[in-house]
Amino acid sequence: MNPHPPSAAVILYYPLRSFPPIHGIPMKKNAESAWPDEVHALLSAAGVRQVAIVPDAGHARLIKLCEKDKAMRVVRLTTEEEGVALLAGAWLGGEKGVLLMQSSGVGNCINMLTLPLACQFPLLMLITMRGDHGEFNPAQIPMGNATQVVLEAMGVIVKRADQEEDVTEMVSSAMRLAFNTYRPVALLIGQRVSGAKDFRKLTQSVSK
């Protein structure tokens, strides 16, 4: 016999059949966040010219700001590793760049990271997390869970920002590490900052 039977209160509070489906923590609108504007201003002040992207919803506003900035060249990639090579070329030519991507693209970059590691190229990677806080999609979990470990296994310096108010300062710090010490640095921007995709809402909006 179970020596610790669940109390009636717990059973009443969590009746199994009425467990609410969890569809993810609603996404905050980036427009409400100050960090994309602040980060764009930081990149601009640092003289970042090439902005290599594979889009993520968490980067949507920052990408828009970079596209509007006439001093920046936004380079859309077919896969994230292209950005690693692109930005090595940029530095060879005297320009700074940034790679904006989602954590699921980290796996695509691993061997190409040889280039900045073996040649001591600065590389600033701003990576918005999936498979993290409040994830709904099981397919996002393996890469999200492994993102930091595989980057560190390659020798990339990894920093994290999990609070909205920390993002700008952490970008500034990662940027200085990358460009002052000539190495690849990744800042992981947690899913808690931008919110997880709310699949229930998206499903409803399509079916209505």
Add this chain to the structure above:
Amino acid sequence: MSKPMGKLLRRREVVKYLLADRGDILVIGGLGAPAWDITNAGDHDLNFPLWGAMGGAAMLGLGLALAQPKKKVLVVTGDGEMLMGLGALATIAVQQPRKLSIVVLDNERYGETGMQETHTAHGVDLAGMAKAAGIAQTLAVRTQAELSRLKQRIYAGEGALFAQIKIDPEKLPLVLPPRDGSLLKHRFRAALLGANAAHQ
């Protein structure tokens, strides 16, 4: 070392010809034989030979070409290396860098690993793929006359260019550039940007 198999162009002669009187052109060499080929033509501060990063040569060239739009940039790479990064053809076509040339020395083999066949040995048309991606000028080169036209176009620098040169699958002695990536980077930047580049 194997002997040439007939009328195909020979890689060392092709690269020597393309780099003769090179002026201030910036040259990237894809890993393996193309890196040895550009070194054989004369090690140069404005050469950046790759020792790794397979599939990245063309994108490295794009980043350099965007940073230095007034300079001509030549990427010399192999068919295996290009096949690993085909998406770059689309990315480059969208950016349309005016003075970037990608030249693929196509021996239809993975030369460094035992001469195994690549897809181009089975009809994959790299120049056709580059054209379909939207790269402004694409050329398939098999003869000295075509090579001569290619050289004129590279040095004219009038639009993104992609060329696939069919070459003899000969195995040649390696001609190694320096291996220290940091040195290769520094000497390239110093030659291109001036001695102060090290203080950037």
